[in-house]
Structure formats: structure tokens, C-alpha cells
Amino acid sequence: MSDALGSDALGPIGRTVTMTGRRIRISARDIDAVITSLLLPLMLMAVFIYLFGGAIDTGTAYVTYVVPGVLVLCAAFGGSTTAIGVTEDMKGGIIDRFRSLGVGGTSILAGHVVASTLRNLLSTALVLGAALLIGFRPDASPAGWLAAAGLLTAFVVTISWLSTAVGLLARTPEAASGFSFFMVFLPYPSSAFVPIDTMPGWLHGFAEHQPVTPMIESLRGLLLAEPVGNEPWVALAWCAGILTVSVAASAALFRVRSR
Amino acid sequence: MHRRRTSHTEPTARTSSRTSRRTPSSPEPHRPDAPAIEAIGLRKSFGPVRVLTGVDLQVERGEVFSLLGPNGAGKTTTVRILATLTAPDGGLARVAGRDVVAERAAVRRVISLTGQFAAVDEKQTAEENLRMMARLSGLSRPAARRRAAELLERFDLTAAARRRAQTYSGGMRRRLDLAAGLVGEPEVIFLDEPTTGLDPRSRAGLWEVVRELSAAGSTVFLTTQYLEEADRLADRIALVDGGRLIAQGSADELKARVSGHRLDLVAAGPEAYLRIVSRVGPEAGRPWRPWRRPEGAAQAGPVPAHEPWQPRQLRHSPDSLTLALPTDGGADEVRALLDRADPERCDVVRFSVERATLDDVFLALTGREAAPHQETAHV
Numbered sequence A: 001m002s003d004a005l006g007s008d009a010l011g012p013i014g015r016t017v018t019m020t021g022r023r024i025r026i027s028a029r030d031i032d033a034v035i036t037s038l039l040l041p042l043m044l045m046a047v048f049i050y051l052f053g054g055a056i057d058t059g060t061a062y063v064t065y066v067v068p069g070v071l072v073l074c075a076a077f078g079g080s081t082t083a084i085g086v087t088e089d090m091k092g093g094i095i096d097r098f099r100s101l102g103v104g105g106t107s108i109l110a111g112h113v114v115a116s117t118l119r120n121l122l123s124t125a126l127v128l129g130a131a132l133l134i135g136f137r138p139d140a141s142p143a144g145w146l147a148a149a150g151l152l153t154a155f156v157v158t159i160s161w162l163s164t165a166v167g168l169l170a171r172t173p174e175a176a177s178g179f180s181f182f183m184v185f186l187p188y189p190s191s192a193f194v195p196i197d198t199m200p201g202w203l204h205g206f207a208e209h210q211p212v213t214p215m216i217e218s219l220r221g222l223l224l225a226e227p228v229g230n231e232p233w234v235a236l237a238w239c240a241g242i243l244t245v246s247v248a249a250s251a252a253l254f255r256v257r258s259r
Numbered sequence B: 001m002h003r004r005r006t007s008h009t010e011p012t013a014r015t016s017s018r019t020s021r022r023t024p025s026s027p028e029p030h031r032p033d034a035p036a037i038e039a040i041g042l043r044k045s046f047g048p049v050r051v052l053t054g055v056d057l058q059v060e061r062g063e064v065f066s067l068l069g070p071n072g073a074g075k076t077t078t079v080r081i082l083a084t085l086t087a088p089d090g091g092l093a094r095v096a097g098r099d100v101v102a103e104r105a106a107v108r109r110v111i112s113l114t115g116q117f118a119a120v121d122e123k124q125t126a127e128e129n130l131r132m133m134a135r136l137s138g139l140s141r142p143a144a145r146r147r148a149a150e151l152l153e154r155f156d157l158t159a160a161a162r163r164r165a166q167t168y169s170g171g172m173r174r175r176l177d178l179a180a181g182l183v184g185e186p187e188v189i190f191l192d193e194p195t196t197g198l199d200p201r202s203r204a205g206l207w208e209v210v211r212e213l214s215a216a217g218s219t220v221f222l223t224t225q226y227l228e229e230a231d232r233l234a235d236r237i238a239l240v241d242g243g244r245l246i247a248q249g250s251a252d253e254l255k256a257r258v259s260g261h262r263l264d265l266v267a268a269g270p271e272a273y274l275r276i277v278s279r280v281g282p283e284a285g286r287p288w289r290p291w292r293r294p295e296g297a298a299q300a301g302p303v304p305a306h307e308p309w310q311p312r313q314l315r316h317s318p319d320s321l322t323l324a325l326p327t328d329g330g331a332d333e334v335r336a337l338l339d340r341a342d343p344e345r346c347d348v349v350r351f352s353v354e355r356a357t358l359d360d361v362f363l364a365l366t367g368r369e370a371a372p373h374q375e376t377a378h379v
């Protein structure tokens, strides 16, 4: 095997790329999960627009109001399913084999996160396409689109790392999928579906300051070309904070779990 | 008995495989003279559970070495330490002359591990699994494709190469798993219970693979719960129980200590039972200790009249009036033992010759039942 290069031929990047390819193949073949991650946001969008939309007064066409929230929900749900894949990996013998080949936790987990990010940007784009079909009319400049895409990417990466940490903590895939539930409900007490001032007073504090709200407000502002104030910075600060904690927790948990 | 020590008799196969082996990229000199594996005083605890309490072993290059022990004995823990996946609490281990803790990366370049639990992706095809592993062990894309095709062919998986592993039978999955461990042409191969759960045919196929690997010069370290498997495959065997090695040696050496078979006798009644016990050995009733025939007594033949060796009982249960004696299972020896136990031919009502089990070995070496039965209940 004369063209076999040394075992260092694949650097950390190459290893992460290989691990990403692996996760993309595996998740693309989990047909149930693929369908759920597209269908759930689409159905929620339809339910809110056609069933509740008429009764909700947001000052604009409801579809215009709700789509940014649906995009965030889609990204949050899709990102959270990363936990299940991580838990499944940790249960089997494959991690030991990867480690015995010199592939460390960083490459393995980064593979999960990168694959999850690509997968969810794609599904978010599909949901956005559907929204355009049913009457969502954004008004963003190219810079606005770029900023929105950047924010959404940061959000997906953050949720994916958080989800990775949860996946390392959970002992069974069933437990890990509980996290998806949590992530699907997190956007409800925010400005995703109804304006916060229509909520009971005791909820205002949480709804205004929870991490999903600045993300939704920024997307809404950027896509509709309205002033966003410092909301994008608040959103990014949340992402940076959660990301730091999640990556550190993932590293520590991986070490403990694969000991 | 069908055993091979091909690794020591087929230098050609060995050389050819050496040349095809990856060169370690580390600048340190290769250490061809060091034993393949050496461990001194390995200790490991998980919380309060002391899993290994001082394991010493040495495996020469090209050898097939088997770690034999019941559930929970510490086999997987030993393998994981040697494969650099977990650090020992104490003691020292080197693989191919490299320390498994300090020179972890160098060790990883020369080993492969096929763990007790399948390490293939169910949702990838065999080909994808193998190509992925080949890439990770440093092959270029075209080389990885070729290596995958080679291994699929060798493990008889070509026809199923494009099917997802989730559609495979247990035997096919195990073959794929083993193939995935061989992509990098490792020098030292760890196999943790490679045949547990396989049918006899798949098991025989796997044994054949292990023999080929050894013939090609690789060192194989395998764990098993089956005495027979160690017997057929291994150049040397270590028995592990309660976190330490209780015996080590070639299959022949161990068999000389525990016998390959046992002769089960059923006494006619309690008095007959006692008479048999008094005849088969002065230490009857005490835990059976290893015994050996003296030099020169090894040839088959009737037991000499004043035999210099005493069989002692392996197991006795007065309640059921049965006792077991170690034997090689040969007709001559069985006859001689029966004559010795029951010269008047009235005390033994029934007998049977059984293959010695792992339990017998453990009973023989530790004086107590092997631990597995309490453990298996909650596995």
C-alpha cells in the first residue's frame, strides 16, 4: 500500500470533516427525524397563521409577524435533536474505536455540531421558502439578509453545542429527546407568536429577557427592514455565553463518559 | 488437538506484512525488540469497586494471547487500559515498547481495538463504515476505497457491501466490526470477546481470521469466557478472576494443571460415597490443587501401579452422591481412575466424562465456584 500516507495525513480538520460526513449520512437516513424536523415547524406555522392568526392582533399581517418566530423554533428544535445522536454514539462501542484511532472528543463532537448546523440551516431555508409561498413578504436589504443568516447560524451552532452537552449528560436517547420538547416550548413565552404585552404581567420579565426573544426580535427587524436597536448584540451575547458553557461542559462530560 | 503456532514457523508471511505496514511518523526509533505488550502491577478502581488489583502480563510479538475470565473479572478494563482508552490508577503498561499513558499517540498508531460492543454505524453501509475507518487511520481517499474493498472481500461481505449494517445478521456485523478494526494494518490487535453471541460456524470463521492475523505477524490479544476458544486459538492464556491473574501459561501447561476433562461419578449410597472419597486421594474433600504428572508419565498408558501422582477430587457433593475427578479423558486413564475409585465394582453406579468447563478451571485454581453466576443475573 505504497500510497498509504502516515496516520497524521488526516489532521484535526480532516478528522472533523470525516466525522461531519458520517453524521450527515446518518441523520439523512433517519427518515423519521428528517420528516419531523421539517413537518413540525411547517405545521406550527400553518396552525398559527390559519387557526389562531385571525384572533391575534399584532398590528401587521400575522404571517409577517410569526415567520421569524417559526424560523427560530425550527432551528431550536432541529438543533436540539443533536442530543439524541450524541447519546446513541456514547452508548455503543464506536467512541472507543474512534479514540483508539486517535480521533478525540473534539473531532467527534464537532462533527455532530457541524452536521447539525448544516442540516438545520437547510431545513430553516426550506421553512422560509414555504413561508414565502404562503405570503411572507420580507423587505430586507442584502446586508439585512446576511446579518439574519449570520445570527441564525450563530443560534443553530449554539443550540447544537448545548444539545451536545445534554446528549453527553443523558443516559438514554429517550431522555435526550426530552430536551427537544423543552426547546420546542421555549419560544412560546417569547415574542415568537404573540406580542409580549398581551401576556400576563408575571410572565413579562421572563418573556422579555429569555434568550430566544432578542433572537426573534433581531430576525424580525432585519427581515422586515425595521430598526433593531441593540437586540442583535444581546442575541449574540446570549449565544456566546451559552456556547462557552456548553463547549466547556461537553469537553468535561466527554472526558468523564469515555474514561 | 488442533493448534498452530504459525507465527513462529512462517517467516515469509511475516516479512511481507511488515513491509506493507505503515511507518510510524514519530521520529523516535521503532522498538522491534520490545515485547508486544507488557504490564506490571496494573491497578484500577471505579469508585469503591476495585476492578484490577495488580495485573502482570507479557505478550511476545506475533503471539495470540488470551485473557480468559468470567463476567466482571476485569477483562474489558484490562483491554481498555492497554488500548490507551482508560488510565490505570497504578502500575505500568507498554505496547510495542511505548507507555500507554505517556506515549498514548504512539501506541494508538500501532494498535486496533474491536470492543465487546459493536462499533459500527448501523445506518451506514459496510463499505461506508470501512472507508470512514480507513480515512481516520490515515489512508488517502483512493487507498481507503481499495482497502475497504479488500476487507469486504476477505470477510465475505462484498455482496452485502452496500447494505446498511442494521440489516446484517449478528455474525455479519461482527465480521464487519472486526474488518473495521483492521483497516490500518495494526501490529497489535485487541479483540474483546469477539465470539460472544456467535453461532458455531461464525465462531469458527472468526478463529480462522485470528490465525491468519497471527500468521501474518500481528500480535493478537483476545478476551473470552470460553476455555475452548482460548484453547484452540491462543499460544498463551491468562486466567483472570477478581481483578488479578490466577494462572498463566500455554494451553498445554494450563491443561496439565486443570485437566481437559472431568470424570463424574455417582456413588451407590452414602457409604459407597465415603469409600470412593477415601480411595481417590488423601486430600479428598479439600479444595483441589493443581496436580501434575511427573516427567515421563505423560504418555498415554495405564496408571502405574504405584502411581506417583494422586488425582484429587475436583468437586464433590455428598448430597447428590456425586464427585468429579480431573482427567485427560483418554480411555486408559478413565479406566484406571474407575478402577482406583471402585476396585470392587460395586460403589460407582454411573459415570460420565465431561469436558472441563471454565467453572472447573476456576474451581480448581481458586477453590470456589467461578464468580460469573452471581454476575450474569444482572447483566
Ligand SMILES: Nc1ncnc2c1ncn2[C@@H]1O[C@H](COP(=O)(O)OP(=O)(O)OP(=O)(O)O)[C@@H](O)[C@H]1O
Pocket: B046, B047, B049, B051, B069, B070, B071, B072, B073, B074, B075, B076, B077, B078, B116, B225
Ligand atoms: N466505567 C465503570 N464504572 C464503574 N464500574 C465499572 C466501570 N467499568 C467496569 N466496571 C466494573 O468493573 C468490573 C469489571 O468490569 P469489566 O468490564 O472489566 O469485566 P469483564 O471481565 O469485561 O466482564 P464481561 O465478561 O461481563 O465483559 C465490573 O464489576 C464492572 O461493573
Ligand SMILES: [Mg+2]
Pocket: B075, B076, B077, B116, B192, B193
Ligand atoms: Mg467485558
